[in-house]
Amino acid sequence: MTITNLITGFLGSGKTTSILHLLANKPADEKWAVLVNEFGEVGIDGALLAESGALLKEIPGGCMCCVNGLPMQVGLNTLLRQAKPDRLLIEPTGLGHPKQILDILTAPVYEPWIDLRATLCLLDPRQLLDEKAVMNENFRDQLAAADIIVANKADRATPESQQALAAWWASFGGDRQLVEATQGNIDPALLDLPRRNLTQLPESIAHSHSHPSAKGLAALNLPEHQRWRRSINSGQGHYACGWIFDADTVFDTIGLLEWARLAPVSRVKGVLRIAEGLVRINRQGDDLRIETQAVAPPDSRIELIHDNECDWNALQGSLLKLRLS
Ligand SMILES: Nc1nc2c(ncn2[C@@H]2O[C@H](COP(=O)(O)OP(=O)(O)O)[C@@H](O)[C@H]2O)c(=O)[nH]1
Protein backbone atom coordinates (compact mmCIF):
# COMPACT_ATOMS: atom_id res chain seq x y z
CA MET A 1 0.00 0.00 0.00
CA THR A 2 1.19 3.48 -0.83
CA ILE A 3 0.73 6.06 1.90
CA THR A 4 -0.99 8.91 0.09
CA ASN A 5 -1.70 12.54 0.93
CA LEU A 6 -3.57 15.21 -0.91
CA ILE A 7 -1.76 18.56 -0.70
CA THR A 8 -4.34 21.22 -1.52
CA GLY A 9 -4.43 25.00 -1.41
CA PHE A 10 -5.43 27.92 -3.59
CA LEU A 11 -3.35 29.22 -6.49
CA GLY A 12 0.11 30.17 -5.29
CA SER A 13 -0.38 29.18 -1.65
CA GLY A 14 2.84 27.13 -1.65
CA LYS A 15 1.86 23.54 -2.53
CA THR A 16 4.78 22.80 -4.87
CA THR A 17 7.21 24.57 -2.54
CA SER A 18 6.04 22.39 0.32
CA ILE A 19 6.28 19.20 -1.74
CA LEU A 20 9.83 20.12 -2.75
CA HIS A 21 10.68 20.56 0.91
CA LEU A 22 9.17 17.20 1.82
CA LEU A 23 11.04 15.47 -1.01
CA ALA A 24 14.31 17.07 0.01
CA ASN A 25 13.89 15.54 3.46
CA LYS A 26 12.55 12.13 2.52
CA PRO A 27 14.35 9.04 3.84
CA ALA A 28 16.93 8.06 1.22
CA ASP A 29 15.71 4.46 1.00
CA GLU A 30 12.08 5.36 0.23
CA LYS A 31 10.56 5.71 -3.20
CA TRP A 32 8.16 8.65 -3.44
CA ALA A 33 5.86 9.63 -6.27
CA VAL A 34 4.17 12.94 -7.01
CA LEU A 35 1.02 13.46 -9.07
CA VAL A 36 0.61 17.09 -10.12
CA ASN A 37 -2.50 18.45 -11.70
CA GLU A 38 -2.39 21.96 -13.11
CA PHE A 39 -4.98 24.46 -14.20
CA GLY A 40 -2.98 25.54 -17.21
CA GLU A 41 -2.31 23.14 -20.03
CA VAL A 42 1.36 23.78 -20.42
CA GLY A 43 2.39 22.02 -17.22
CA ILE A 44 5.10 23.87 -15.26
CA ASP A 45 5.16 22.20 -11.86
CA GLY A 46 6.51 19.03 -13.46
CA ALA A 47 9.49 21.03 -14.68
CA LEU A 48 9.87 22.57 -11.22
CA LEU A 49 9.84 19.10 -9.66
CA ALA A 50 12.10 17.54 -12.29
CA GLU A 51 15.18 17.66 -10.08
CA SER A 52 13.46 16.35 -6.98
CA GLY A 53 14.21 12.67 -7.43
CA ALA A 54 10.58 11.60 -7.19
CA LEU A 55 8.56 9.69 -9.75
CA LEU A 56 6.41 12.26 -11.44
CA LYS A 57 3.08 12.16 -13.20
CA GLU A 58 1.48 15.27 -14.64
CA ILE A 59 -2.14 16.00 -15.46
CA PRO A 60 -2.35 19.47 -17.00
CA GLY A 61 -5.36 21.37 -18.33
CA GLY A 62 -7.88 21.68 -15.52
CA CYS A 63 -9.10 19.90 -12.42
CA MET A 64 -8.12 16.24 -12.58
CA CYS A 65 -11.50 14.96 -11.53
CA CYS A 66 -13.05 16.76 -14.52
CA VAL A 67 -10.43 16.76 -17.26
CA ASN A 68 -9.41 13.23 -17.09
CA GLY A 69 -11.64 11.17 -14.86
CA LEU A 70 -11.05 7.75 -16.34
CA PRO A 71 -7.58 8.17 -17.90
CA MET A 72 -6.43 9.80 -14.67
CA GLN A 73 -7.60 6.80 -12.71
CA VAL A 74 -6.00 4.32 -15.07
CA GLY A 75 -2.76 6.31 -14.99
CA LEU A 76 -2.78 6.46 -11.23
CA ASN A 77 -3.48 2.77 -10.98
CA THR A 78 -0.58 1.92 -13.29
CA LEU A 79 1.73 4.17 -11.30
CA LEU A 80 0.80 2.46 -8.05
CA ARG A 81 0.97 -1.08 -9.41
CA GLN A 82 4.17 -0.78 -11.39
CA ALA A 83 6.25 1.60 -9.33
CA LYS A 84 4.86 0.61 -5.92
CA PRO A 85 6.04 3.87 -4.32
CA ASP A 86 6.23 4.08 -0.54
CA ARG A 87 4.53 7.47 -0.65
CA LEU A 88 2.39 9.39 -3.07
CA LEU A 89 1.81 13.14 -2.79
CA ILE A 90 -0.97 14.55 -4.92
CA GLU A 91 -1.03 18.25 -5.78
CA PRO A 92 -4.37 19.18 -7.35
CA THR A 93 -4.73 22.52 -9.09
CA GLY A 94 -5.43 25.52 -6.91
CA LEU A 95 -8.86 25.47 -8.59
CA GLY A 96 -9.51 21.77 -8.06
CA HIS A 97 -12.45 20.02 -6.42
CA PRO A 98 -11.11 18.37 -3.28
CA LYS A 99 -14.25 16.46 -2.38
CA GLN A 100 -14.50 14.80 -5.80
CA ILE A 101 -10.79 13.96 -5.79
CA LEU A 102 -11.15 12.38 -2.35
CA ASP A 103 -14.11 10.43 -3.72
CA ILE A 104 -11.91 9.06 -6.51
CA LEU A 105 -9.07 8.16 -4.16
CA THR A 106 -11.36 6.30 -1.80
CA ALA A 107 -13.08 4.34 -4.60
CA PRO A 108 -12.96 0.54 -4.16
CA VAL A 109 -10.59 0.15 -7.13
CA TYR A 110 -7.83 1.84 -5.12
CA GLU A 111 -8.52 0.16 -1.82
CA PRO A 112 -5.71 -2.40 -2.17
CA TRP A 113 -3.23 0.28 -3.28
CA ILE A 114 -3.85 3.56 -1.50
CA ASP A 115 -3.57 4.18 2.22
CA LEU A 116 -5.07 7.66 2.25
CA ARG A 117 -3.91 9.83 5.14
CA ALA A 118 -4.45 13.44 6.19
CA THR A 119 -5.24 16.07 3.58
CA LEU A 120 -3.08 19.15 4.07
CA CYS A 121 -4.31 22.51 2.84
CA LEU A 122 -1.78 25.28 2.33
CA LEU A 123 -3.17 28.72 3.06
CA ASP A 124 -1.58 32.11 2.56
CA PRO A 125 -3.55 33.89 5.31
CA ARG A 126 -3.37 37.11 3.30
CA GLN A 127 -5.78 35.45 0.88
CA LEU A 128 -8.40 35.62 3.64
CA LEU A 129 -8.28 39.39 3.13
CA ASP A 130 -8.94 39.02 -0.58
CA GLU A 131 -12.67 38.97 -1.14
CA LYS A 132 -12.31 37.36 -4.55
CA ALA A 133 -10.45 34.43 -3.04
CA VAL A 134 -12.77 34.10 -0.07
CA MET A 135 -15.81 34.07 -2.35
CA ASN A 136 -14.26 31.40 -4.56
CA GLU A 137 -15.92 28.02 -4.03
CA ASN A 138 -12.74 26.08 -4.63
CA PHE A 139 -10.89 28.14 -2.06
CA ARG A 140 -13.59 27.44 0.52
CA ASP A 141 -14.03 23.78 -0.39
CA GLN A 142 -10.33 23.11 -0.08
CA LEU A 143 -10.17 24.60 3.38
CA ALA A 144 -13.32 22.71 4.39
CA ALA A 145 -12.04 19.36 3.12
CA ALA A 146 -8.62 19.59 4.81
CA ASP A 147 -7.59 17.70 7.93
CA ILE A 148 -4.63 19.98 8.59
CA ILE A 149 -4.38 23.65 7.68
CA VAL A 150 -0.90 24.95 6.99
CA ALA A 151 -0.75 28.72 7.41
CA ASN A 152 2.15 29.27 5.02
CA LYS A 153 4.18 32.39 4.18
CA ALA A 154 4.60 33.24 7.86
CA ASP A 155 7.38 35.62 6.75
CA ARG A 156 4.75 37.69 4.93
CA ALA A 157 2.19 37.75 7.73
CA THR A 158 0.79 41.16 8.72
CA PRO A 159 -1.29 42.09 11.76
CA GLU A 160 -4.32 42.13 9.43
CA SER A 161 -3.62 38.68 7.99
CA GLN A 162 -3.02 37.24 11.46
CA GLN A 163 -6.29 38.69 12.64
CA ALA A 164 -8.10 37.30 9.59
CA LEU A 165 -6.61 33.88 10.23
CA ALA A 166 -7.62 33.93 13.90
CA ALA A 167 -11.17 34.95 12.99
CA TRP A 168 -11.41 32.31 10.27
CA TRP A 169 -10.04 29.64 12.59
CA ALA A 170 -12.51 30.56 15.34
CA SER A 171 -15.42 30.05 12.91
CA PHE A 172 -14.22 27.18 10.75
CA GLY A 173 -11.25 25.55 12.46
CA GLY A 174 -13.18 22.92 14.35
CA ASP A 175 -11.12 20.12 15.87
CA ARG A 176 -8.48 20.21 13.16
CA GLN A 177 -4.83 21.03 13.43
CA LEU A 178 -3.36 24.39 12.43
CA VAL A 179 0.37 24.67 11.77
CA GLU A 180 2.39 27.66 10.67
CA ALA A 181 5.10 27.43 8.02
CA THR A 182 7.51 29.38 5.88
CA GLN A 183 8.38 28.08 2.42
CA GLY A 184 6.04 25.16 3.05
CA ASN A 185 8.54 23.82 5.55
CA ILE A 186 6.40 21.39 7.53
CA ASP A 187 7.08 18.42 9.78
CA PRO A 188 7.01 15.30 7.56
CA ALA A 189 5.32 13.44 10.45
CA LEU A 190 2.12 15.34 9.55
CA LEU A 191 1.86 13.12 6.47
CA ASP A 192 1.25 10.08 8.65
CA LEU A 193 -1.74 11.51 10.49
CA PRO A 194 -5.11 9.94 9.70
CA ARG A 195 -7.78 11.63 7.64
CA ARG A 196 -11.23 12.42 8.91
CA ASN A 197 -14.25 10.54 7.74
CA LEU A 198 -15.50 11.81 4.38
CA THR A 199 -19.06 11.98 5.64
CA GLN A 200 -18.02 14.90 7.84
CA LEU A 201 -17.25 16.94 4.76
CA PRO A 202 -19.68 19.50 3.40
CA GLU A 203 -21.67 18.47 0.33
CA SER A 204 -19.72 19.06 -2.81
CA ILE A 205 -20.68 21.93 -5.00
CA ALA A 206 -21.74 21.19 -8.55
CA HIS A 207 -19.04 21.78 -11.11
CA SER A 208 -19.62 25.18 -12.58
CA HIS A 209 -17.23 24.78 -15.47
CA SER A 210 -17.45 22.86 -18.69
CA HIS A 211 -15.74 19.53 -19.01
CA PRO A 212 -13.30 19.68 -21.88
CA SER A 213 -12.86 16.59 -23.96
CA ALA A 214 -10.29 14.19 -22.57
CA LYS A 215 -6.79 15.21 -23.49
CA GLY A 216 -3.56 13.32 -23.13
CA LEU A 217 -2.14 12.63 -19.71
CA ALA A 218 1.23 14.15 -20.41
CA ALA A 219 2.07 17.83 -20.38
CA LEU A 220 1.65 19.57 -23.70
CA ASN A 221 4.53 19.13 -26.10
CA LEU A 222 5.83 20.90 -29.14
CA PRO A 223 5.47 19.23 -32.53
CA GLU A 224 8.78 18.68 -34.28
CA HIS A 225 10.14 21.66 -36.26
CA GLN A 226 7.81 24.10 -34.52
CA ARG A 227 9.60 26.86 -32.60
CA TRP A 228 6.80 27.68 -30.17
CA ARG A 229 3.12 27.34 -29.45
CA ARG A 230 0.67 28.64 -26.95
CA SER A 231 -2.27 27.21 -25.11
CA ILE A 232 -5.19 28.93 -23.44
CA ASN A 233 -7.46 27.54 -20.76
CA SER A 234 -10.24 29.05 -18.70
CA GLY A 235 -12.78 28.03 -16.12
CA GLN A 236 -13.94 28.78 -12.57
CA GLY A 237 -13.45 32.48 -13.13
CA HIS A 238 -9.80 32.10 -14.04
CA TYR A 239 -7.88 32.45 -17.28
CA ALA A 240 -4.56 30.85 -18.15
CA CYS A 241 -2.23 31.27 -21.08
CA GLY A 242 0.95 29.27 -21.48
CA TRP A 243 3.71 29.09 -24.06
CA ILE A 244 6.20 26.36 -24.94
CA PHE A 245 9.40 27.14 -26.85
CA ASP A 246 11.81 24.68 -28.42
CA ALA A 247 15.14 23.77 -26.83
CA ASP A 248 17.05 26.20 -29.09
CA THR A 249 15.17 29.25 -27.88
CA VAL A 250 17.17 31.42 -25.48
CA PHE A 251 15.72 34.45 -23.71
CA ASP A 252 17.21 37.76 -22.73
CA THR A 253 17.64 37.37 -18.97
CA ILE A 254 16.88 40.86 -17.71
CA GLY A 255 14.07 41.43 -20.17
CA LEU A 256 12.48 38.11 -19.26
CA LEU A 257 12.61 38.75 -15.52
CA GLU A 258 11.10 42.20 -15.99
CA TRP A 259 8.38 40.75 -18.20
CA ALA A 260 7.53 38.19 -15.53
CA ARG A 261 7.59 40.78 -12.75
CA LEU A 262 5.38 43.27 -14.56
CA ALA A 263 2.89 41.05 -16.41
CA PRO A 264 -0.54 42.27 -15.22
CA VAL A 265 -1.62 38.86 -13.89
CA SER A 266 -1.80 37.22 -10.48
CA ARG A 267 0.31 34.13 -11.18
CA VAL A 268 3.43 33.48 -13.30
CA LYS A 269 5.26 30.17 -13.46
CA GLY A 270 7.97 29.08 -15.83
CA VAL A 271 11.19 27.26 -16.52
CA LEU A 272 13.11 28.88 -19.37
CA ARG A 273 16.47 28.95 -21.09
CA ILE A 274 18.63 32.04 -20.73
CA ALA A 275 22.23 32.63 -21.77
CA GLU A 276 23.42 31.61 -18.26
CA GLY A 277 21.48 28.33 -18.29
CA LEU A 278 17.99 27.73 -16.98
CA VAL A 279 15.85 29.97 -14.85
CA ARG A 280 12.78 29.09 -12.81
CA ILE A 281 10.30 31.87 -12.33
CA ASN A 282 7.50 31.62 -9.79
CA ARG A 283 5.35 34.64 -8.96
CA GLN A 284 2.22 34.86 -6.85
CA GLY A 285 0.95 38.44 -6.66
CA ASP A 286 4.07 40.40 -5.77
CA ASP A 287 5.98 37.39 -4.38
CA LEU A 288 8.52 36.71 -7.09
CA ARG A 289 11.02 33.92 -6.77
CA ILE A 290 13.80 33.39 -9.27
CA GLU A 291 16.06 30.36 -9.14
CA THR A 292 18.43 28.59 -11.44
CA GLN A 293 17.89 24.98 -12.28
CA ALA A 294 20.46 22.36 -13.23
CA VAL A 295 18.41 19.60 -14.83
CA ALA A 296 17.32 20.76 -18.25
CA PRO A 297 13.80 20.14 -19.44
CA PRO A 298 13.84 19.76 -23.23
CA ASP A 299 12.07 23.04 -23.82
CA SER A 300 11.18 26.37 -22.23
CA ARG A 301 7.70 26.87 -20.84
CA ILE A 302 5.89 29.65 -19.05
CA GLU A 303 2.35 30.18 -17.90
CA LEU A 304 0.26 33.11 -16.69
CA ILE A 305 -2.95 32.85 -14.68
CA HIS A 306 -5.35 35.66 -13.84
CA ASP A 307 -8.86 36.13 -12.55
CA ASN A 308 -9.81 38.38 -15.45
CA GLU A 309 -9.40 38.10 -19.17
CA CYS A 310 -6.06 39.46 -20.28
CA ASP A 311 -4.55 40.76 -23.47
CA TRP A 312 -2.59 37.58 -24.16
CA ASN A 313 -1.56 38.80 -27.60
CA ALA A 314 0.14 41.87 -26.18
CA LEU A 315 1.95 39.80 -23.56
CA GLN A 316 2.91 37.29 -26.22
CA GLY A 317 4.25 40.04 -28.48
CA SER A 318 6.57 41.34 -25.79
CA LEU A 319 7.66 37.82 -24.78
CA LEU A 320 8.52 36.87 -28.37
CA LYS A 321 10.70 39.98 -28.67
CA LEU A 322 12.85 38.71 -25.78
CA ARG A 323 14.12 35.72 -27.77
CA LEU A 324 17.81 35.92 -28.55
CA SER A 325 17.70 32.87 -30.83
N1 LIG B 1 7.46 34.87 0.94
C1 LIG B 1 7.14 33.59 0.82
N2 LIG B 1 6.91 33.09 -0.41
C2 LIG B 1 6.57 31.79 -0.51
C3 LIG B 1 6.46 30.93 0.62
N3 LIG B 1 6.08 29.71 0.20
C4 LIG B 1 5.98 29.79 -1.15
N4 LIG B 1 6.28 31.03 -1.58
C5 LIG B 1 6.27 31.55 -2.96
O1 LIG B 1 4.93 31.59 -3.43
C6 LIG B 1 4.87 31.33 -4.82
C7 LIG B 1 3.93 30.18 -5.11
O2 LIG B 1 4.45 28.96 -4.55
P1 LIG B 1 4.08 27.53 -5.16
O3 LIG B 1 4.66 26.53 -4.25
O4 LIG B 1 4.45 27.44 -6.60
O5 LIG B 1 2.50 27.57 -5.01
P2 LIG B 1 1.38 26.53 -5.55
O6 LIG B 1 0.72 27.20 -6.71
O7 LIG B 1 0.45 26.38 -4.39
O8 LIG B 1 2.07 25.25 -5.90
C8 LIG B 1 6.30 31.06 -5.24
O9 LIG B 1 6.84 32.24 -5.77
C9 LIG B 1 6.97 30.64 -3.95
O10 LIG B 1 8.35 30.87 -3.97
C10 LIG B 1 6.72 31.52 1.92
O11 LIG B 1 6.61 30.88 2.98
N5 LIG B 1 7.04 32.84 1.95
Ligand SMILES: [Mg+2]
Ligand atom coordinates in the same frame (compact mmCIF):
# COMPACT_ATOMS: atom_id res chain seq x y z
MG1 LIG C 1 2.06 24.17 -7.73
